Amino acid sequence: MIIGVPKEIKNNENRVALTPAGVAELKKHGHKVYVQASAGESSGFNDDEYVNAGAETLPTIEDIYGIAEMIIKVKEPIASEYPLIKKDQLLFTYFHFASSEPLTHAMIERGAVCLAYETVEKSDRSLPLLVPMSEVAGRMAIQEGAKYLEKPSGGKGILLGGVPGVPPAKVLVLGGGIVGTQAAKMAAGLGARVVIMDVSLPRLRYLSDIMPPNVTTIMSNHYNISAAIAEADLVVGAVLIPGAKAPHLITRDMLKLMRPGTVVVDVAVDQGGCIETCTPTTHENPTFVIDGIVHYCVANMPGAVPYTSTLALTNATLPYALQLANKGWKKACNENEELKKGLNVANGKIVYKGVADAWGLELSEVDAIL
């Protein structure tokens, strides 16, 4: 198959969908890979590395869309890319169709085959192509929290791990899923006293088994959260209710329970945030202060560490990309339910319920197009 990797053009997107290692793997299976010039530069991969791995570089995005049967990307195509997409061209990338009606209509009109990273799903209902970004964001939450706890950044001026003779900081993690687990591990590793809360007792049992002794698990409820935020130096929001807005576990009037200079990192801000006062911020201007509480609410945290994020993402996407390239999308989806769940739009039809529901459009049977 002929595979094309365009340079991401969405504002502040520094990741790339394929590494030189990925190119070598696809080449090994007999595929031809074209990478747009400088596509990997912001992630730390230069054109020579791609060429040495067996790719050819092409100067423009038009060249890439023009030649490829399968486009592998990171973010959804933006409006200037719509006219470049050819009928029956396979696009394997994050789409998040439910947040963009124009994108949905554009992909239907272009006749593209859209396989969305975010809906590839395993039989245990986990989302293997979202997990790596949650892992990055969870680990980053502590790094960023530690930075904003420093006095010049507006925080209390407390060192997360303390020093001999001085107690470490207290970290509260709301939600013990992927983000929360990684955040708790990082905070514990730095020596903080960590509390992790979740509503799932089986999850708390699991966390209690695997976490080091400086992590305590507590059931998440209003009473326990109110008590914990009064003590916390850093609060990480990591709650997710699939398909719904995040619940506001810390409301505006609860901020007064917290001490000035406390930092909240609301990783769940992309789903509305679990702290009521959080609104999305960017890496250029990541924080704001309300009632003395420093809010960090960057909606695309992994974007700040493109090298790590690119490797984490491509480790997860490459095995699926290989199946698509080796078998073609129809056979690959027929033989792999996980990939089939990733199909959102094909043959000018919507085949994923969440997308059809989001825009009140007709849903077609996925098996009918395979």
Ligand SMILES: NC(=O)c1ccc[n+]([C@@H]2O[C@H](COP(=O)([O-])OP(=O)(O)OC[C@H]3O[C@@H](n4cnc5c(N)ncnc54)[C@H](O)[C@@H]3O)[C@@H](O)[C@H]2O)c1
């Ligand atoms: N800002 C970013 O850059 C970024 C990056 C990656 C992920 N995220 C977001 O982070 C959030 C968490 O993602 P995840 O992968 O860890 O999800 P996950 O499904 O693995 O974990 C969510 C956890 O929240 C728990 N939960 C639900 N209701 C709760 C409540 N009332 N109190 C406490 N816990 C509760 C669930 O039981 C679950 O364990 C999502 O909104 C995700 O979109 C943001």
